Amino acid sequence: MGRTRRDGAAATTVSATRRTRGEDGRGRRTRTHAGAYEAFKAGVSEEDRASIVGEWDKIMRWAAFVESAHARNDESVLKSAKKVAIMGGGSFGTAMATLLARNKGDLDVVILMRSDKDAASLNAEHRNLKYLPKYDLPVNIRATTDAREALSGSDFIIHAVPVQQSRAFLSGVKDFIDPKTPLLCLSKGLETGTCEMMSEIIPAGLGRDQPLAVLSGPTFAVELMQGLPTTIVAASEDEGLAIRVQQLFGSSCLRVNTSTDVTGVELSGAMKNVLAIAAGIVEGLELGNNAMASLVAQGVTEIRWLAGKLGARPETLAGVSGTGDIMLTCFVNLSRNRTVGVRLGSGESLEEILGSMSQVAEGVATAGAVVRLARRHRVNLPVLTAVACILDGDMDAKTAVDKIINLPQVPEV
Ligand SMILES: NC(=O)c1ccc[n+]([C@@H]2O[C@H](COP(=O)([O-])OP(=O)(O)OC[C@H]3O[C@@H](n4cnc5c(N)ncnc54)[C@H](O)[C@@H]3O)[C@@H](O)[C@H]2O)c1
């Protein structure tokens, strides 16, 4: 059947193309497109079509089955949660607070801020005027600078303080955190000096083990505020906690994939910020798309080399929190790390760039820590090391890129 149709398709295509030529006479480009479309349509047999529809139906049946299983044992943690605290009232803390507040209108969502003025402004205006001024916040979000008030009685505590400030911040609030309350970390980076990940910094800062999940993925705060579809990974050594995080945050605009590969999720989230600076540098130097793609691919390889050595799973690195976040941060102008790189590549100094930014670009501090970690684990990372050299002022961006391009030509590894 398929064969007959395909044979017939060739004839149909030729005649369709001729007909198009004769009828519209609008030029070669239109005729070629019409022919390509006809050829495509005619080339798909009934059998192919039926199997495509059949596969789609199978996926939909699976989705309905899983949904109904969920509905049967609906002990969603969202139902029972009454209060969630967010430590850090910047753009991402506010965006994730907003998603939670939208998920449940009577959830008490409390943002712990540093400035009385900013907290008062948020409570009065229902906006975060400093970080996300364009967006109205749900009325069930409130802000305070009182750590006890924010943290006590919370079902979950979300950590959205920049990495380099996290250890000191946590040791200052530890007495207000119930040791049983799960801490959900949004921050992406490595600590300078120790090269530690947030899953190491958090227990050190608190002085004890705390139930912990890390959330990471391609998630620009402004797109979350706009309710655009997004996916994030919730990783915890405790699979049950990752599932509870999925139930808490999951919605029609946020997919939450669970994982137990905390190292893979954290390392790719931290290292992609350094790679995004490199991508920005290539953009700022106007080296073109071919250079951009090969640089990012090399960076992906370097992340695999180091993260793999530290135990990250290949599927994590290839997934949403790995490749997904690399693509977002390296290729999209909304990224602060990429912006730092673009400006460096255009000739601005790091001092000028950081002096003009009101938000954190974690890759700047993380770059040196990545190189030290790589040295410790005997892995060479040319692109990521070049970024650290540029940030330290040891090499200018153009020289670094020239040297990377002229490294010895080697087999693909
Ligand atoms: N913005 C995003 O789209 C996004 C997305 C995913 C992950 N992240 C990660 O989330 C983390 C937070 O990023 P952000 O975008 O909210 O940053 P931001 O610069 O917008 O805000 C940082 C917040 O941390 C607070 N802060 C800074 N130093 C502090 C200290 N010493 N003690 C207490 N609070 C302090 C600031 O007051 C501010 O509220 C970063 O690690 C970032 O990489 C951000």
Ligand SMILES: O=P(O)(O)OC[C@H](O)CO
């Ligand atoms: O703006 P950036 O570069 O800090 O990136 C934000 C997020 O990590 C993107 O997922």
